[in-house]
Amino acid sequence: MNAPMPSFVRGLVTRLRRRGLPLGVDDCAALRTALAAGHGLESTEALRDLCITLWAKSPRDAELIGAALHLADPPAWVVSPVARSAGVQADPPAPVAAPSEPGPAADPVPITPVPSAELAIVRPPRPADVTEPPRSGIPSPFLVLRPQYPVSEREVAQIWRRLRRPVRQGPPTELDLDATLDRYARTGVVTSPVLVPPRANTARLLLLVDRDGSMTPYHGLVDHVVSSIVRAGRLDAITVAYFRNTPGRSLDRSALAALPGTVTAELDPILDRIPALGTGRVYRDPAMLTPWPVADLLDAVTGGSAVVVISDAGALRGSFVMTRLFDTVALLLAVVARGAAVAWLNPVDADRWPDTTAGQIARHVPMYPLTRDGMYGAVDALRGHPVPVERPL
Structure with missing residues (x-):
């Protein structure tokens, strides 16, 4: 006989699904099978460890399951000895003795046998005059609110694991x-x-992350995406560098003087005269305290590498800056000259890109919103799928 599913498991699964953990019928069936085999029956902590073992795919999943199970407030387990030892029947309860006083015999109390794999869940009764103990004031890690992002860590990992360059190597x-x-x-x-x-995945990824300024409201989302890729991307090498607006300033902007006299936002007439960016600096940490020369960073970019820029490119404020566009195109030219594939992830909605620096950059490289579908599109572009671009570099 299968062990019954505890009544609070349905609410637990619903809560986890709302937080991005894609549990399904197979996961519930695995929990039922494990309970029937005698696992997780010793205590509530054992049930928690069992759920983490069956459902968690990352440390964050384990924290999420532990917190959700704590919030589900499962009552104490009361497990019959029969459920603990498979195949052994429980001894029937002793019959109720007849009263010793003379008089009519009392009806025996009916006894319901306990099934061999029955698991009862009870909550100890609380006397009415007992009040809640005073709170200690120490915050519980299970009651701290966690930010909920549009994409979960698992979804980010699944998306970026599709970036593969399988090569046979080794013995x-x-x-x-x-x-x-x-x-x-x-x-x-x-x-x-x-x-x-x-086969081994030899894909190499360089993440160039715009920091501070108009990107400040998106720090949490960007950090969540970047950390998820680094922890669970399963790529050969992942490099993360941070910059403010542009990674460097072009030393030669003389080509801007050749633009037509009328006000224009396009660099098409001088695109072949823009020198590739070779100077400037980025940073190794989000606080931008450890500088890193752009020349050294680009030396690690080789043919087959994937480069992703995460920036709003002025879309949040609706601004267009010609020098920023010039320097950004110079950087992208340096990356393309090394044979790397480029994609751009923008945390601002696409309907705000026109008439901004982001809208002009999107004419030269594939640009996608920082969403689940957008990251799928960026990975497809990095894998070599054809992407229509108005004026490719």
């Missing part, structure tokens, strides 16, 4: 079935199998 340890059968068909002799090195 030959995997069977090449086709080569083994082909050699047997050609020679007719059964020999040792053909082994090949395993």
Whole structure:
């Protein structure tokens, strides 16, 4: 007999799904099977550890499950000895003795046998005159409100794990079935199998993150996305660098003088005259305390690398700055010259990009909103899928 599902599990699953943990029927079935096998029956803490083992895919998932289970307020477990030892029937309760006084015999109290895998959940009664104990004033980690972002850590990890460059490297340890059968068909002799090195993901990712200024309202979301990619992206190398507005200032802006006399926001007439950015500095930390020369950063960018810029590019304030556009295009030219793929993630909605620096940058490189669908599009662009761009670099 399957162990019954505790009554509070449904509310627990609903709460976790609302917080981005995609639990389904299979996860509930796994919990039921584990309870039927005798796991998680010793105490409420054992049930919590069981749920974390079955459902958590990251440390944040484990924290989320522990907090949600604490908020579900599960009552104390009362487990019959039969449920603890599979296959052993419980001894029936002793019959109620008849009264020793003379008189009519009392009806025996009906006894309901406990099923072999029954799990009862009870809450100890509280006397009416007992009040709640005074609070200690120490905050509980389970009651601290956590920010809820449009994409969960698991969704970010699943999206960026699609960025792959599988290359076979290392000692030959995997069977090449086709080569083994082909050699047997050609020679007719059964020999040792053909082994090949395993595939490894050699994708390299550079994240250039705009910091402070108009990006200040998005610090929480950007940090959440960046940390999720770093922790669970499963890429060969992930580098994160921070900058303010632009990573550097072009030393030669003389090409701007060749633009037509009329006011224009496009760099198309001088696009082939913009020198690639080779100077400037970025920072290794979000506080921007540890400088990092742009030249050294770009030396690590090679063919096949993926470069993602996370910035609003003036879209939040609706501003257009020609020098900022010039310096940004110079940086993108330096990246493209090294054979890397580029994508841009903008935390501001796309309907606010026109007539801003972001709108002009989107004419040269693929730009997507910092959403779930936007990150899927950025990963597809980095993987080489054709993306229509008005004036590619």
